[in-house]
Amino acid sequence: MVKNKENSEDLEFWATNSEEGGWKIDSTDEGSQKMSEEESEQQLKIQTGSDVVDDYFIDEETSEDERMIVNMGPQHPSTHGVLRLQVELEGEAVRRVKPIIGYLHTGMEKTGEELTYLQGPTNTTRMDYLSPFFNELVFSLTTEKLLDIEVPARAQTIRILMTELNRISSHLVALATGGMDIGALSMMIFGFRERELLLNFFEKTTGLRMNHNYIRPGGVAADLPDDWQKDIKEILKIIPEKLKDYDEMLLDNPIWKGRLQNVGILTTQECLAYGITGPSLRASGYGWDLRKMQPYSGIEKYDFEVPVLQESDVFARWRIKVLEILESLKIVEQAMNNMPKGPYKIQDKKVTPPPRKRLDESMEALIHHFKIYTEGFKVPEGEAYVAVESPRGELGCYIVSDGSSKPYRMHVRGPSFCNLQALPVVMADSPIADAVAAIASLDPVIGDVDR
Amino acid sequence: MTEVQHVDVKDYHQDIQTLFNEGYEMMVDLTAVDWFRKKEPRFEVVVNLLSLSKNKRKTIKVKVDDKTLTVPSITDIYPGANFYEREVFDMFGILFENHPELTRILMPDDWIGYPLRKDYGSGRIPVQFKNAPKVD
Amino acid sequence: MYSPDNIFTTTIDKAVRWSRTQSMWPVTFGLACCAIEMMAAGSAKYDLARYGMEVFRASPRQADLMIVAGRVSQKMAPVLRQVYDQMAEPKWVIAMGACSSTGGMFNNYALVQGVDHIVPVDVYVPGCPPGPQSLMHGILTLHDKIMAGEINR
Numbered sequence: 240m241v242k243n244k245e246n247s248e249d250l251e252f253w254a255t256n257s258e259e260g261g262w263k264i265d266s267t268d269e270g271s272q273k274m275s276e277e278e279s280e281q282q283l284k285i286q287t288g289s290d291v292v293d294d295y296f297i298d299e300e301t302s303e304d305e306r307m308i309v310n311m312g313p314q315h316p317s318t319h320g321v322l323r324l325q326v327e328l329e330g331e332a333v334r335r336v337k338p339i340i341g342y343l344h345t346g347m348e349k350t351g352e353e354l355t356y357l358q359g360p361t362n363t364t365r366m367d368y369l370s371p372f373f374n375e376l377v378f379s380l381t382t383e384k385l386l387d388i389e390v391p392a393r394a395q396t397i398r399i400l401m402t403e404l405n406r407i408s409s410h411l412v413a414l415a416t417g418g419m420d421i422g423a424l425s426m427m428i429f430g431f432r433e434r435e436l437l438l439n440f441f442e443k444t445t446g447l448r449m450n451h452n453y454i455r456p457g458g459v460a461a462d463l464p465d466d467w468q469k470d471i472k473e474i475l476k477i478i479p480e481k482l483k484d485y486d487e488m489l490l491d492n493p494i495w496k497g498r499l500q501n502v503g504i505l506t507t508q509e510c511l512a513y514g515i516t517g518p519s520l521r522a523s524g525y526g527w528d529l530r531k532m533q534p535y536s537g538i539e540k541y542d543f544e545v546p547v548l549q550e551s552d553v554f555a556r557w558r559i560k561v562l563e564i565l566e567s568l569k570i571v572e573q574a575m576n577n578m579p580k581g582p583y584k585i586q587d588k589k590v591t592p593p594p595r596k597r598l599d600e601s602m603e604a605l606i607h608h609f610k611i612y613t614e615g616f617k618v619p620e621g622e623a624y625v626a627v628e629s630p631r632g633e634l635g636c637y638i639v640s641d642g643s644s645k646p647y648r649m650h651v652r653g654p655s656f657c658n659l660q661a662l663p664v665v666m667a668d669s670p671i672a673d674a675v676a677a678i679a680s681l682d683p684v685i686g687d688v689d690r
Numbered sequence: 691m692t693e694v695q696h697v698d699v700k701d702y703h704q705d706i707q708t709l710f711n712e713g714y715e716m717m718v719d720l721t722a723v724d725w726f727r728k729k730e731p732r733f734e735v736v737v738n739l740l741s742l743s744k745n746k747r748k749t750i751k752v753k754v755d756d757k758t759l760t761v762p763s764i765t766d767i768y769p770g771a772n773f774y775e776r777e778v779f780d781m782f783g784i785l786f787e788n789h790p791e792l793t794r795i796l797m798p799d800d801w802i803g804y805p806l807r808k809d810y811g812s813g814r815i816p817v818q819f820k821n822a823p824k825v826d
Numbered sequence: 827m828y829s830p831d832n833i834f835t836t837t838i839d840k841a842v843r844w845s846r847t848q849s850m851w852p853v854t855f856g857l858a859c860c861a862i863e864m865m866a867a868g869s870a871k872y873d874l875a876r877y878g879m880e881v882f883r884a885s886p887r888q889a890d891l892m893i894v895a896g897r898v899s900q901k902m903a904p905v906l907r908q909v910y911d912q913m914a915e916p917k918w919v920i921a922m923g924a925c926s927s928t929g930g931m932f933n934n935y936a937l938v939q940g941v942d943h944i945v946p947v948d949v950y951v952p953g954c955p956p957g958p959q960s961l962m963h964g965i966l967t968l969h970d971k972i973m974a975g976e977i978n979r
Binding site for chain 3: 320321343416427431432438450
């Protein structure tokens with residue numbers, strides 16, 4: 240080893256690597272890789288990887304032969320389900336993308352026409368399986384609008400509490416899978432770990448980890464469990480701590496930033512043209528949130544902000560989800576502190592079956608209970624469209640009633656279905672390596688797309 | 691908050707264009723209802739527009755002619771209508787004029803029938819796919 | 827090929843069976859709700875790695891087990907069969923959840939009424955969706971089945 244560069248004998252010994260000594264270092268320049276002196280600071284930055292140059296795109300038109308169509312999916316680990324993409328590549332650049340959907344088409348709109356209004360949430364909750372409460376909520380709100388009834392205050396607050404907790408769990412999965420797609424595998428472990436905390440509470444309350452069928456027309460299925468405040472307090476304590484961990488890990492991480500910033504730009508105009516709502520719209524600088532603009536279930540009484548970012552890239556769409564979790568926690572805290580007492584179901588005999596206790600006492604109550612659960616209640620003729628702000632955007636439900644106990648037509652406007660249309664815009668003219676980041680940032684849930 | 695406006699097929703495209711110019715920036719939803727043996731004509735296309743600047747919603751309803759089953763496409767005004775019109779075509783068989791790519795979106799390409807029509811049964815059906823060896 | 831009943835090879839049979847159970851790599855075949863529970867089973871709290879099978883392979887060529895997690899639509903059925911055919915022998919299938927076992931609550935035009943119409947299923951895991959514990963129980967049942975079953979499949 241060279242310890243002293245001035246010592247020429249040491250240098251010679253090192254260069255020849257033998258005791259006899261071969262050629263000397265100044266006898267030939269073969270093998271000596273001197274760093275060229277003209278290298279600028281910028282070039283050095285590129286070499287160390289702290290600066291990335293996206294100059295490998297040729298703007299000129301190339302011949303058709305050089306284009307290649309790659310099929311991505313439907314069985315692919317990073318397409319968030321069974322999405323299939325036909326990607327037209329030119330070298331490494333994505334030129335055109337065509338999403339092909341329908342691989343999870345379940346015929347839920349047809350099934351919805353065969354289920355009564357009370358059974359309806361069972362069906363809709365399985366659409367967007369990451370935010371089941373929102374699907375139940377939107378169906379119930381539409382039915383209640385047709386029935387022209389208002390649920391009690393406690394039911395409304397429980398609904399807000401559960402949906403906002405659901406927004407947190409949904410965003411956690413979005414962060415987790417998004418991190419996994421980009422290569423931050425710890426993020427996936429973290430996200431699913433914190434989600435378990437929320438799922439435990441859901442399981443305690445509703446009996447199921449997912450697909451709850453908890454929010455029903457006329458209220459909610461059951462009251463909150465004993466000591467529910469304790470669980471919520473734990474959630475309110477742990478989640479912000481963990482979010483700090485995520486920020487420590489990713490917010491100033493140069494790899495994460497370099498991978499996401501200025502990638503997959505989706506401007507406000509494109510959002511409006513393609514009907515994209517939710518975090519993607521808010522990350523492009525347009526503060527549109529149905530919770531503020533067209534409030535539902537009394538959410539206007541809560542004090543919370545709508546985070547808006549201007550960058551409109553993948554990084555902003557990731558960041559806004561973290562910020563929304565914090566805002567949702569505020570709503571959850573307020574809902575916990577101001578939970579009204581009273582019934583959790585509407586006290587309308589037409590809609591609500593009699594309580595279990597009454598069935599042992601009264602024959603009429605038993606028949607009534609049986610009738611509501613088999614035949615269902617009749618809903619007046621008409622049609623209604625109600626929208627709520629789901630974690631992915633505007634989730635709407637359109638029900639046409641013909642006066643019977645089953646919907647004549649039930650249509651759900653899933654946000655992912657619409658958001659997926661922007662995928663060609665987001666992915667076009669970017670490297671294929673960024674494609675996965677773009678898909679993850681739009682956070683499509685294929686169950687919601689195909690229904 | 692929601693206004694309902696019934697329009698004729700002939701004026702449909704023009705009316706949507708007018709509403710777009712009036713400030714309904716976003717097409718939120720496009721679907722159809724099958725009034726089989728209940729109303730004439732049979733199909734009705736329902737479009738939900740949203741104005742973000744005015745915070746208003748508007749529902750447009752178009753009755754579809756039974757013989758032609760054709761409605762002009764609004765993808766040139768709202769590009770986001772693309773998937774929705776394909777879905778309505780797939781599920782109800784309503785054709786959209788001047789649509790860039792009117793193919794089946796949710797069902798397989800070789801599917802027969804339009805599932806959400808009221809005369810299409812919803813019951814159990816045998817597995818329908820080709821080119822796969824039989825399971826032993 | 828030797829018969830499984832061969833008295834001279836019982837010990838090696840046991841070793842082969844044991845090795846099959848201890849490194850059974852599943853192919854990522856997440857379809858719907860159950861896929862999320864499958865991911866939850868693979869992550870921190872439930873930790874599928876305890877059974878030597880946390881390595882979800884993206885390529886069916888490297889996998890031994892297909893966990894059909896979710897509803898299989900008519901459009902997906904040929905794809906599913908193709909992925910199954912691409913897997914190397916020996917291979918096993920777990921039908922996770924009500925939809926992939928029987929069609930579940932969606933008895934309609936769009937869904938295959940049970941994935942056993944398309945591929946042979948070894949273990950059915952009930953639930954909608956089955957929790958991670960149920961999935962693990964299904965996997966352990968499959969392990970028992972392999973340990974007790976024939977070595978040639």
